[in-house]
Amino acid sequence: MHIDEIYIENYGCIEKLHIKPELNEQGHPKPIVLVGKNGSGKTLLLSNIVDSIIEFKRDKYSELQEVSENKFYKIGTQTYIKVGESHSYTRVRYNNGGKKYYYIDCMTQNHTHFKNSIFNSLIHSDLEIDNEKFKENGFYKKAKPSFEKEFDTNILMYFPVHRYYEPAWLNQNIAPSFKKEDNFIEKSNKNVIKTNILNEVESWILDVILDKFLYEQHNQRFSNLFVRNEHGGYTEFTAPIFQDYSGKNTTIQNLINQIISTIYKSKDDNIENARIGISNKDRGRQISILTKFKNGSEIQVAPTFNHLSSGEALLLSIFCALLKDFDSISKNGTNNLDQVKGVAVIDEIDLNLHIDYAKNVLPQLMKLFPNVQFVVTSHSPFFLLGMKETYGNDYQLINLPTGEDIVENDFSEIVSAYRIFTKGFDELHSSLKSLEQKISVTTKPLIVTEGKTDWKHFKRALQYFQEEGEYTDIDVSFFEYEDEIEMGDSHLESLLKNMSKVEQNKKIIGIFDCDEANGKKYAGLDFKKFKNNVFAFSIPKPSYRSTHTGISVELLYKNVDIQKTDADGRRLYLTSEFNERGRLLSDINISVENTDKVKKYIEVDKNKIIDSGVTDGTNNIALSKNSYALNILNKTAPFDSVDFEGFKGVFDKLKIILDIPLT
Incomplete structure (x- = not known):
């Protein structure tokens, strides 16, 4: 069973929306991902789907779990009619093996005007235009024909944003317990709307495991062994008995483990699988999760479900809930996850998920259930990237409020964001x-x-000064790295904080430029002392940069040395050398390709270094910062004679820190 049409007009912010869900080549429903800005109608659309399911239930059952006193789930109010319009119309159509079922919801402020001027029997199909109540109050809601065995063979579930779980630190009694669900004629004991699902799933798993041990244990014995003895006869050795389990609940437990393994294997390539465990009675019958590694070792990663992270808990609860509900209606048992069929509506499916889970795990879990039609909303580009990588073109990406299918031919920006x-x-x-x-x-x-x-x-610079007899008491090592390490302002800050968490038997000193966030923060201090002999400071400005807003290491040199030219005629450039149009003041035939690099920094006291994108019309003539640094380090002419006076402030601060006793 699946939804095969959603049509909405003039409802909330939605003017006209027509979605035609598709099947893939195997005949399975393609997942539908709804995207759009806040206020674009995503939740309104989902509310109509949920309301349609409840209305079909209302026709079958006299008592419902979703609404109190059998009231309507979705309040009928004409305030939801789009501003400037006089009516709204919604149609959700289901297909079950070729048989069609319709949910119609219509509101009008003027029935006569709607009937005479707007109503179109082709567009507003299955709307009984002359229904007496509709004519009287302007409201029409109907689900037809009646579901017969559809609720007995399909799961129809809605996971709202407020689905939640109880964390281990919450001061409440949340121990799972065995639950008995009673069935009564004309009473639905299932709630389409799924909240607090983790505790429900945990109780169900306890039932599964208990039934497995009670009813599905089989004792088997290997054939007895006869061994020839020294007297020429045979001695019989009784073979040991071993326990084996088979049956519906054993299979369900294996399927649960398949879901758990999908979640945990994404965290560590060394994990072979994961499974549920259960503690002894004296420990309160808590369900735990264990992971087995490829080397054969197994560890407990969560002593109870309530020790899971919020993301793991939500993933586990949603996808086990699908299996749980289908298991409750499956008379012949469930042998594979692809037997589970129906519709699952999930609002903000990536809620509380780390980007790796949203990208790598969530689409894989969805794909375990090929016969479940997922209708989900998302704000995560990483989830979309994962859907593209997992499903290719076998899912629908629909933009609201207009409802057009988005075909993403180039996910390069999402890929870049994920990598960042x-x-x-x-x-x-x-x-x-x-x-x-x-x-x-x-x-x-x-x-x-x-x-x-x-x-x-x-x-x-330190070599130079020590050759001149200065700073000879500074004896340090440098962390020398190239492109294999990324060490920007924020990386260095994080690195120092992490190093300060453990004991260090020597000083670790981070030196920042003073032109970025953390560098500027430390510029007002002599130095920052972290714990465990870890320090940080920003390079101090030399006297000839005293009014500068912030400097990088190259600005410790004087301009004449910054502007030295290498053997290929390349050099570093200062932003103050250009005008606002990016033309070099001394030669307008030379320009910088990206004028944004210079516009805000053409004042001398705001100078920045430009080491790329400077062209004479044919070639890039800028020298890279790394080439400049290598020329100085290797004393390549003319960089073998530069003035290091501006570096003295750095070494003066180093001396102060080095004189502090180790802690």
Whole structure:
């Protein structure tokens, strides 16, 4: 069963929307992802789908779980008619094996005007225009024909934004318990709207495991073994008995483990699978989660479901709830997840999920249920990227409020955004590992700089001064790295904070430029002292940059040295050398390609370094900052004679920090 049409006009912010859900080549419903800005009608659309399900239930059952006293789920109020219009109309059509079912919801402020001037029997199909109540009060709501066995063979579920779980730290008694669901004629014991689903799922799992142990255990014995003895006869050895389990609940437990494994294997490539466990009775019958690694070891990662992260809890609860509800209606048992069928509506499906879970896990979990039609909303570009990678073209991306299908041919911007978010964590981890290795092989204080060029300048400047007999008491090592390490302003800050969390037997000193966020923050201090012998400071301005707003390491040199030209005629440029149109003041035939680089910084006291995108009309004539630093470090002419006077402030601060006793 699946939705095969959604048509809405003049409802809330939606003027006209027509969605035609599709099936893939295997005949499975394609997932539908609804996107759009806040206020674009995503939740309004979902509310109509949910209301349609409840109205079909109302026709079948005399008592409903979703609404009190069998009131309507969605209040009929003409305030939802789009401003400037006199009516609204909604149609949701279901298809179950070729049989069609319709939900119609219509409101009008003037029935006569609607009937005579607006009503179109082709567009407003299945609307009984002359229905007496509709003529009287302007409201029409109907679900037809009646569902017969559709609720007995399909799951129809809605997961609102306020689906939640109870965390382990909450001071409430939340122990799971065995629950019995009674069935009565004309009474629905299932609620389409799923909230607090984790506790319900946990109770259900307890039932599954209990039934497995009670009814599905089989004792088997290997054939007895006869061994020839020394007297020429045979001695019989009784084979051991082993326990085996088979049956509906054993299969369900395996399917639950399949869902859990999908979640946890994404966290660590070394995880082979994950499974549920259950504690002894004296520990309160708590369900735990264990992961097994490829080396054969197994550990408990969550002593109870309530120790899961919010993201893990929501993923586990949603997808186990699908299995739970289908298991309750499946008379022949459920052997595979692809047997689960129906419709699952999920608002903000990526809620509380880390971007890796949204991108890599959520689409994989959805794909475990190919016969469930997912209708979901999302604000996450990472989830969309994961859907594209997992489903290819076998899902529908629909933009609201207009309802057009979006065909994303180029996900490069989403890919870039994902890399930006994940790259920082990976690079910090890599930097920490490299720094730990460096610390382990040096006994000297370690200097960590912002950027791969800074350490080159400081190293050469210290060599120069010591050759001149100055700063000979500074004996340090530099963390020397190239492109394999990313060490911007924020990376260096994170690195120092992480290093300060553990004991260090030598000083670790971070040096920032004073032109970015953290560098500017530390510029007002002599230095920052973290814990465990970790320090930080910003490069002080030399006297000839005293009025400058912020400087990078290159501005410790005087302009004449910054503007030195290499053997290929390339050099660094200062923004003050250009006019607002990006033309070089001394030669208008030379320009910078990106004028935004210079517009805000053409004043001398706001100078920035330009090391790319400067052209003479044919070639780039700018020298990269790294090439400039290497020329100075290697004393390549004419960079073998530069003035290092501006670096004295850096080494004066270093001396102060180095004189502080180790803690």
